[in-house]
Amino acid sequence: MTERYDTAVEQWRSAAAPKRHVRGLLKAMAAGIERCMYCEDSQGTDIDHFQPIAHDPLRAFDWLNHLLACSHCNSNTKGRKYPCDDAGACLLIDPTTEDPAAHLVLYLASGEYEGITPKGMATIDVFKLNRPTLVRGRRAAFVTAKNLLWGWYEHRQAGRTDEAEEIVEAISESPFSAVVRAIMTLPTPVARTVMGAGTLPAMDEWRRHMAAVPSPRTGPGE
Structure with missing residues (x-):
């Protein structure tokens, strides 16, 4: 597993042209102006691996595993985090297949989210969605x-x-x-x-x- 991870990371780091292409596609597909798929701020600059390379090196170049994210959500908060429940199911909301409103409540006056499911609570924690x-x-x-x-x-x-x-x-x-x-x-x-x-x-x-x-x-x- 370690050898696969090291190989996948090295190949990803050196894939400059494919990453430019993928990033361009993700930005063009983003709702709004380069909107981060997690916090929704218009600062989507990074290609995030929804399932991190550390968890599945074979998905490093999987198009369906690539999301547009801001550097804060991608690197500063998420990193290699990929929480799962006891059955092995991911506890992060996948914004490409799930409605966040089923897991999160947004209080308009305060601007804060509250998790109403385990997925909602884990997503708030991992991405620090209530950061100031x-x-x-x-x-x-x-x-x-x-x-x-x-x-x-x-x-x-x-x-x-x-x-x-x-x-x-x-x-x-x-x-x-x-x-x-x-x-x-x-x-x-x-x-x-x-x-x-x-x-x-x-x-x-x-x-x-x-x-x-x-x-x-x-x-x-x-």
Whole structure:
């Protein structure tokens, strides 16, 4: 195992051209602007091996094991960590196959995550998702999202389609997209308190608008 690991690490380190290609593809595929798949900040610079090379050297060049991550999540916090339960199943949320909302709750006012499953708790711990810079970023994103949502609604009501679409693009490319998702799942009584009663029509209109947007195709004929 040690020999396989050493060989895989050496081959990965020396694969400059393939890594540039993979990194470029991951950045092009990322939602938003080079968004880290773990913390959702727009600082995706690294190719992360979801299952670290130390755990499975044979997956070093496995495309399905490559995710775009910021250097903090990839190197400073995760590193070789790959927690598993007693049955050997990984305890980290795989953002390519799982909905993080099934494992995490985001509190909009504080900007902090709470794990509601073992996977959620392990993911928060490994990636330090409540580190101060991310908490501050989510709080700021919440204030920004509220104002953008209201501005978008006013443009829609006034028939200013181009201006409204500019805001849609700004929201889609903003970091911390989980903030917008959390806003849209708020029950009405909670939304009235957190967002303000005047924002409820904008939230309802946004839900209708997004429901009508066609899903992007994932392949020919799909």
